[in-house]
Amino acid sequence: MSVTVLKFGGSSFLDPEDYRRVAEHLAERLAAGENKIVAVVSAMSGITANLKAVMLGINKQASPSNLDAALATGEMLSTYLLEAAVNRLGISVLSLNGYSLGIRTNSDFGRASIECVDPGPIKAALQKHDVVVAAGAQAVDQSGSLTFLGRNSSDLTAVIIASMLEEQTCEIYSDVPGVYTADPYLVPEAQLIPEIAYATIAQMSRHGAKVLHHRAVEYAEKHALTVVCKSLTSDGAVTGTIVTGHGDAHSVTVAQDAAVIWCASLAERDNILALLNRHDMSVICVEDKSRAGICITNDIDFAMRLAKVANTRSVSIESKTAVTELVAPVLHVHLEGDYERAIFLARQIHERMYPGSIGEPFGSRRAIPRSPFNSLLVRANNAPRNSQ
Incomplete structure (x- = not known):
């Protein structure tokens, strides 16, 4: 059975x-001769943050397992709407x-890791239906409790499903058609990269690039899966970047709201670092x-929880914007307290990398796109109540 696996992010x-x-795009694909389709979906843009705000408003000490189950309802809603x-x-x-x-993980709530997979449930669903809509970023642990794979990890779900079904490619749809040398909304001169190696995009993702989740890229490389980055426009699907074992490019990434933990000593930093490295955290x-x-x-939330487990006497925790120059195999990180200054720095770095470059007309950086309908289920505690 031939299956096409596609993932649609929150910006979709x-x-x-x-x-x-x-749905119309899926129908067109079927009409064009594709056999079966699995569409992996993220939550409607903004809902996950809304759910988290409400949960912590009710209980700031809500258990990680409770949070995972609550946050997963955003993707569940998205599956029901697309269905x-x-x-x-x-x-x-x-x-x-x-x-x-059919995806099993460990019990690291907030950022669970894959332990085993069973393609049986999805294959059974595909035997009866032309389209299966799958909720991204979630699985269950060995006890049957719902687990969250981490923020922006629906990419990982899609790659896992494609691998489970022994497919060779996985299509990832977002608001930009592919991987750029910088965020094109931040750096208008950013260049589209037609083909890029797994290791290169994984490193970019670990330092702030948002197009692909680094764990999805690493899983794809392990299972020899080609990832195709696309965007759904009014003119149809546009392919921008193919992720394979080849292709390299210099880039600059911007990670807003990065957390910096200042430690009392090098020994304490090494203690936290060792713990984070054991969990394959980006540090x-x-x-x-x-x-x-x-x-x-x-x-960051998961990392901060691990840092508490390390029981160190951290001096302070600061929020910074990390601007990273990636010129393989070397990277340079700049920490900025002012976000606008960080954007200016990123543009300067990119100009040095690609002097005189002209990018696509993405314009100035807009705020992270959030749907005006993201309070479909819940609203933050400080939102005004409608009169009854």
């Missing part, structure tokens, strides 16, 4: 109408969530005068 769903747009949109077109469709995807060692620190750019 800024409006309920977007679910119809994606409804596909069904409206007369296509046989079924949605599956973390409980029924950067930094120093400031007499202080030693660690900069964390991904899965």
Whole structure:
């Protein structure tokens, strides 16, 4: 059975109408002769942050397992909306969530790691239906509890499913068609990279690039899976970057709200560093005068929880923007307290890398796109109540 695996990120769903747009794309693919489709979806843009705010507003000490289960409902809602949109077109469709995807993890709630997979449930669903909609970023541990794979990790779910089904490629859709030498919304001169190696994009992702999740890239490399980065436009699907074992490019990344843990001593920093490395966390060692620190750019909540386990006497925790120059095999990290200054620095670095370059007209950086419908289920505690 030939299966096409596609993933649609939160930026694909800024409006309920977007679910119809994606459903129509799936219908066009089937009409063009594709056999079966698995569509992996993220939560509607902004819902995950909203859910987290409400949960912590109720209980700041909510257990990690409780948080995982709550946050996963954002992706679940997205699957049900896309299932409804596909069904409206007369296509046989079924949605599956973390409980029924056949993906098992450890119990590291907040950023669980894959332990084993069973393609049986998805294959059984595909035997009966033309389209299966899968909730991204979630699985279950060995006790059956729902686990979260980390922020922006629906890419990982899609790659795992493609590998489970023994497919050779996985398509990832976002608001930009591919991987650029910098965030094109931050650096208008950023250049599209047509082909890039797994290791290169994984390093970019670990230091702030948002197009692909680094664990998805590393899983794809391990299973010899080609990742195709695309964007769904009014003119159809546009392919921007193919991720394989080849291709390199200099780049600059910007990680806003990176966490810097300043430690009382080098020994304490090494203690935290060893623990984070055991969990394959993205960390950067930094120093400031007499202080030693660690900069964390991904899965910050999970990393901070691990740091507490290390039981160190950290001096302070600061929020910084990390600007990273990636010129393989060397990288240079600059920490900036002012975000606008960080953007200016990123543009300067990119100009040195690619003097006189002209990028696509993405324009100035907008805020992270959030759907005006992201309070479909919940609203933050400080949102005004409508009168009844």
